[in-house]
Amino acid sequence: MADITAAMVKELRELSGAGMMDCKKALGETNGNIEEAIEYLRKNGQAKAEKKAGRIAAEGLCKVVVKGDTVAAVVEVNSETDFVAKNEEFQNFAVAVAEQVVNSDAADVEALLAEKWLTDTSKTVKEVLVEKIARIGENLSIRRFEKVVAESGCVVSYVHGGGKIGVIVEATTNMINDAVKEALNNIAMQVAALSPIYVRTEEISEEYKAHELEILIAQAQNDPKNAGKPENIIEKMVQGRLNKQLKEVCLLEQAYVKDGDLTVAQYVAQVAKETGAELSIKRFVRYETGEGIKKKTEDFAAEVAKQMGN
Numbered sequence: 001m002a003d004i005t006a007a008m009v010k011e012l013r014e015l016s017g018a019g020m021m022d023c024k025k026a027l028g029e030t031n032g033n034i035e036e037a038i039e040y041l042r043k044n045g046q047a048k049a050e051k052k053a054g055r056i057a058a059e060g061l062c063k064v065v066v067k068g069d070t071v072a073a074v075v076e077v078n079s080e081t082d083f084v085a086k087n088e089e090f091q092n093f094a095v096a097v098a099e100q101v102v103n104s105d106a107a108d109v110e111a112l113l114a115e116k117w118l119t120d121t122s123k124t125v126k127e128v129l130v131e132k133i134a135r136i137g138e139n140l141s142i143r144r145f146e147k148v149v150a151e152s153g154c155v156v157s158y159v160h161g162g163g164k165i166g167v168i169v170e171a172t173t174n175m176i177n178d179a180v181k182e183a184l185n186n187i188a189m190q191v192a193a194l195s196p197i198y199v200r201t202e203e204i205s206e207e208y209k210a211h212e213l214e215i216l217i218a219q220a221q222n223d224p225k226n227a228g229k230p231e232n233i234i235e236k237m238v239q240g241r242l243n244k245q246l247k248e249v250c251l252l253e254q255a256y257v258k259d260g261d262l263t264v265a266q267y268v269a270q271v272a273k274e275t276g277a278e279l280s281i282k283r284f285v286r287y288e289t290g291e292g293i294k295k296k297t298e299d300f301a302a303e304v305a306k307q308m309g310n
Helices: 006-016 020-029 034-052 088-102 109-114 125-136 178-194 206-221 231-249 264-275 300-307
Strands: 059-067 071-079 120-124 141-149 153-160 165-173 259-263 279-288
Touching: 006 020, 006 034, 020 034, 034 125, 059 088, 059 153, 059 165, 071 088, 071 153, 071 165, 071 279, 088 125, 088 141, 109 125, 109 141, 120 125, 125 141, 141 165, 141 279, 153 178, 165 178, 178 264, 178 279, 206 231, 259 264, 264 279
Parallel strands: none
Antiparallel strands: 059 071, 071 141, 153 165, 165 279
């Protein structure tokens, strides 16, 4: 068996990022072969990752990368705790994943994980993720991503709260300059702040309208002030509420946050007139970290009792 020196352990730590004792053990198991030791650690990292995979990763970051003026990608990478989400290594990894996506044609997360890692093609994205799980010590996941390619205009991005929210706005325009980009950035901030669902009212499905109307009618019928009122009267009452609600979920119908006297549509028209550009909002993507993930509520008293065998 080869003698395992401090220099060998140091070299393996620098190459793998694993802990000192893990590196020493790996070198011992592989008779001092650095390459085999790295492979051993990767396999061991996989085992650790599998143990952590059942834990809920609901914290994390949304990161956006823009390539030129026409391509952008937003990703959500999750961790178990906010503490790890603030870790520089985790943040750099999230940015690297966004860089991977902006240069990728992957259609879903599974395809992305199978790709060669952009900065080290000897590994796949999944293998790099597994290494990060082993190194950081929490369950991590690349939850979702979206790539936007503007064919007749440009894209802009906005990240809020250090990665809490990531937004991409795609516009159709014949002019790409600082004034147009500033306006689109303002609209991206609007999307982050007010969470619209649609760009314009024409995009709203009849199913969505019917569902919301049904809810509003039920609310009105359950209001004691409306007791005894005929159903057709209640329907007329709630139609105004529905119209107001639909404006709130449509970006162009919302009041512009920087000037409440304008709608977003009017703001876009104003910018187009001032710049001489043809300008319209085509679509947007808004990611918010952890949205839709059910977070686990820890019962620490129960956990301690369990560990004590009670």
